[in-house]
Amino acid sequence: MSPLGAEHLEQVAGIEERGQLTPMSRGLLAPILAGDSRSRIIGAFDGAGTLAGFLIYSLLPPESELEDLCVDLPFRNLGVGSSLMGAYCAILEEAGCSCSHLEVRISNAPALHLYRKWGYGDVGRRRDYYRLPWGGREDALLMTRSGA
Numbered sequence: 093m094s095p096l097g098a099e100h101l102e103q104v105a106g107i108e109e110r111g112q113l114t115p116m117s118r119g120l121l122a123p124i125l126a127g128d129s130r131s132r133i134i135g136a137f138d139g140a141g142t143l144a145g146f147l148i149y150s151l152l153p154p155e156s157e158l159e160d161l162c163v164d165l166p167f168r169n170l171g172v173g174s175s176l177m178g179a180y181c182a183i184l185e186e187a188g189c190s191c192s193h194l195e196v197r198i199s200n201a202p203a204l205h206l207y208r209k210w211g212y213g214d215v216g217r218r219r220d221y222y223r224l225p226w227g228g229r230e231d232a233l234l235m236t237r238s239g240a
């Protein structure tokens with residue numbers, strides 16, 4: 093697990109485009125990777141040095157926000173998402189962030205499972221928050237994890 097830099101833009105953008113219904117653009121990812129943003133990014137690599145997934149977050153102690161988490165398709169269900177969550181929780185503890193927030197599509201069963209496993213509980217719902225690529229919208233579930 094390590095911080096990512098500008099040299100990882102193509103890999104991160106590719107994982108995001110393959111993995112998300114409405115991917116973040118290169119224009120949004122580039123300043124994060126360059127360190128020109130309040131958001132930070134960590135990545136998980138396989139033994140051959142291929143980027144398997146990444147997690148984007150921001151810290152505003154004692155609060156924090158998990159902004160994006162994506163694991164590339166061939167690496168799903170192998171524990172990469174869980175490893176990224178573990179690294180993120182360790183960062184929160186070190187930074188003194190006792191409260192972490194996130195938003196997730198209500199239909200995203202694998203992500204909901206992972207977040208609940210890592211101690212996030214449901215705290216609210218935003219109606220029609222996310223756009224669907226095939227038209228229409230879906231709700232966001234708001235989740236919070238309290239405690240280091």
Ligand SMILES: CC(C)(COP(=O)(O)OP(=O)(O)OC[C@H]1O[C@@H](n2cnc3c(N)ncnc32)[C@H](O)[C@@H]1OP(=O)(O)O)[C@@H](O)C(=O)NCCC(=O)NCCS
Nearest residue numbers: 111160161162163168169170171172173174201202203205
């Ligand atoms: C959500 C995501 C990051 C999980 O990454 P991952 O590396 O596959 O996660 P892990 O392998 O650590 O854990 C996956 C867990 O989800 C479970 N799972 C998989 N598919 C599931 C489903 N359809 N319903 C419920 N749980 C499911 C697995 O059984 C596993 O649980 P376990 O560890 O208790 O056995 C990955 O699916 C992803 O990148 N999705 C697209 C992007 C996204 O939706 N990001 C999150 C919202 S921003």
